Amino acid sequence: MFFSPDTALAVEPKEKLLQGKIVLVTGASRGIGAEIARTLGREGAIIIGPHRDPGKQRRADSVIAEVQAFGGEMVAPACDITNPDDRQKLFDEVQQKYGRVDILIHNAAGGMERDAEYDYAKKINSDAKLALNTLFLPIMPKGGKIIDITSLWSVKYGRVEQLPSYEPVARTKHLAEIWLKQSVSQFERLGITLGFVCGHMVEDTITVEGFKKKYSEKMEAVSKLAEGGKPSTTVDMAAAVLRLATTDFAQGHIEYVGGKNAGPENWDRSFIRQVLRMYGEDGIYVDNFLLSEDRQSGIGTLTITPEHCRDHFEDYPVLPAKEVMEAAGQTLFLIAVADREDENLRPLFREIGYIPRFNDFILPGDKLSMEGVITKATKYVAWGNVLIKINGEERGEIKDIEVSLVSKRVFPTLVERARKKRK
Numbered sequence: 001m002f003f004s005p006d007t008a009l010a011v012e013p014k015e016k017l018l019q020g021k022i023v024l025v026t027g028a029s030r031g032i033g034a035e036i037a038r039t040l041g042r043e044g045a046i047i048i049g050p051h052r053d054p055g056k057q058r059r060a061d062s063v064i065a066e067v068q069a070f071g072g073e074m075v076a077p078a079c080d081i082t083n084p085d086d087r088q089k090l091f092d093e094v095q096q097k098y099g100r101v102d103i104l105i106h107n108a109a110g111g112m113e114r115d116a117e118y119d120y121a122k123k124i125n126s127d128a129k130l131a132l133n134t135l136f137l138p139i140m141p142k143g144g145k146i147i148d149i150t151s152l153w154s155v156k157y158g159r160v161e162q163l164p165s166y167e168p169v170a171r172t173k174h175l176a177e178i179w180l181k182q183s184v185s186q187f188e189r190l191g192i193t194l195g196f197v198c199g200h201m202v203e204d205t206i207t208v209e210g211f212k213k214k215y216s217e218k219m220e221a222v223s224k225l226a227e228g229g230k231p232s233t234t235v236d237m238a239a240a241v242l243r244l245a246t247t248d249f250a251q252g253h254i255e256y257v258g259g260k261n262a263g264p265e266n267w268d269r270s271f272i273r274q275v276l277r278m279y280g281e282d283g284i285y286v287d288n289f290l291l292s293e294d295r296q297s298g299i300g301t302l303t304i305t306p307e308h309c310r311d312h313f314e315d316y317p318v319l320p321a322k323e324v325m326e327a328a329g330q331t332l333f334l335i336a337v338a339d340r341e342d343e344n345l346r347p348l349f350r351e352i353g354y355i356p357r358f359n360d361f362i363l364p365g366d367k368l369s370m371e372g373v374i375t376k377a378t379k380y381v382a383w384g385n386v387l388i389k390i391n392g393e394e395r396g397e398i399k400d401i402e403v404s405l406v407s408k409r410v411f412p413t414l415v416e417r418a419r420k421k422r423k
Contacts, residue, residue, distance in 0.1 A: 016044030017246045022098045024048045024136065026081055026128075027108030028074075029060040031205045032149060032237045036105060037063055039238035040245060041072030046098070050079035050090055052108070081108055081132065082123040091135040100139050103245055104132065106176075107149040111169040112207070125172035130179055142191030147244055148180055149237070150198050152262045155254065160262045163215055166207075178301065182367060184251055185303075195249055197240045200258025203231040225261040232258035306364045316415045319362035363419060367391050 023040050027033040028049025037047045047067060051060050060076035067074040079090045094101060106129045111121025133146065150173050153162055157174035180194055187194050201208055201222050208231075212219045223231045240255045249255075302308075309317030362368060369389040 016042075017242070019044030021045045021102040021245075022048065022094075022100055023103045023105065023245070024050075024094065024101050025105040025107055026050055026132070027052075029056060029063060029076060032199075032202065032234045033107040034063045035234040035238040036107060036149075036241050037074060038066055039235075039242050040103075041067035041074055042070050043242065043246070044072070045103075045245075047072070047074035048094060048098075048101075049074060049076045050081065051076055052078070052080045054078040081128040082120070084131070087128070087131055087135060094136075095139055100141055101136050101144070102141065103145045103147065104136055104140065105147045105149065105241065106132070109149075109169060109173065111172060112165050112210075121168040121172045122175070125169060126176040126179065129176050130183075133180075133183065137186075137190060137192065140190070140192055144190075144192045145245065146180070146187065146192060146194050147241060148177065148194070148196045149241070150177060150196055151202075152198055152200050152256070152258070152260065155196075155198050156262050160264070163211060163218065165211070165214070181252055182301065182303070185365070188251065193249065194252055195244045196252075196254045197237060197244065198254050198256050199232055199237050200226045200256075200262075201231045202234060202237055202258075204233050222263070225259070225263060227259035227261075302368045304362055304364050304366045304368055309364060317364055318415065319366075319368070363415070 018040055021040075021044070023045040025033055025036050025040075025047060026049075028037040028047065029051035033049065037049050041047045049060065049063065051057075057076070057078065064074045064076055077090060077093060079086045081087055081090075108124060108128070110116065110124045113120070117123075129148070151170065153160060153166060154170045154173035155177065157170045162170050177196065184194060201219070203223075208219070223229070226232060236257050240257045244253075244255055304319050306317050309319050
């Protein structure tokens with residue numbers, strides 16, 4: 001760089017971390033979403049920030065003006081992401097103008113609105129995320145990222161006490177987390193990385209402001225649980241999103257903002273290990289567990305890996321039927337723990353003395369889902385039925401589990417037949 005005597009000291013412009021990246025942020029007209037738009041826009045990202053209410057365009061325009069003030073670029077089309085037609089229109093416009101999306105950020109959330117439909121929480125917090133993934137994944141380049149904005153009370157749903165008004169939000173956001181994690185194999189094939197930014201109590205949001213008015217004592221106690229006793233802010237959340245947007249991270253990584261303390265937990269993995277001594281320290285089979293709203297049923301999900309199938313027909317790995325039963329037993333036990341009357345409760349399946357039989361092979365890569373229903377919650381718990389599903393297809397109740405004992409000569413043919421059925 002050359003200087004003339006008339007030129008003031010020149011400084012090389014700082015390279016922007018996200019220069020030219022196309023970033024779609026839902027719900028970017030206020031709160032956490034608006035701060036994400038400002039933060040990433042400042043680093044050179046081109047922000048697409050759809051918002052639901054056309055009547056609030058002025059609010060979106062103010063965010064656009066802030067992004068443009070430091071040389072950024074942002075558009076804020078009106079789009080109700082719970083509406084299939086609106087989603088398709090958004091996709092068509094993005095594809096035509098930009099041709100791709102480098103980073104998809106699921107930020108929009110809802111479910112506590114007074115005039116909301118009964119299923120609105122699920123539509124916006126769960127269904128819309130999967131629908132947007134389906135639309136935009138085909139135009140996301142290798143190296144792209146999907147970032148889900150969630151809360152500690154969603155991540156720990158079913159384990160910690162919820163504020164009554166927030167329960168439908170926490171439940172449906174937790175459901176979305178499970179669904180997103182179940183798509184990891186698809187993301188990996190496409191070269192896309194999934195990450196989560198999980199906020200504690202985020203002080204400067206309309207949700208928390210409303211809670212402070214309604215549950216002042218409770219919110220004061222909650223704020224003390226945050227790291228350093230200081231609630232996080234939208235700026236903290238946006239900074240965490242920027243970290244994930246600009247660095248490599250492990251598939252499914254959770255970036256916690258404000259710590260992991262949401263209060264006493266009804267159950268945790270350390271407690272389960274203490275009670276379930278089937279497989280030692282690492283023998284907890286259920287990857288994800290979703291407790292029902294009435295706390296009387298739940299669904300546990302496990303993605304089968306070759307490691308689960310070790311020492312069983314070593315040349316043709318399948319999940320042993322006995323371990324299917326053990327996994328189902330643990331799933332049911334988690335439900336019981338949430339409503340336990342006896343700290344020393346032991347799952348009925350722990351004492352199983354025979355190898356149960358299953359009517360289909362469970363192979364690495366399959367998703368095994370165990371749905372348990374408690375018909376009577378007493379000190380020793382009377383169990384209802386357990387429904388086993390593989391990749392979403394029902395395979396019968398626990399009493400119907402059958403698999404024929406076959407010779408090693410016949411076994412490879414049956415496994416190959418099962419694999420073809422999956423395709």
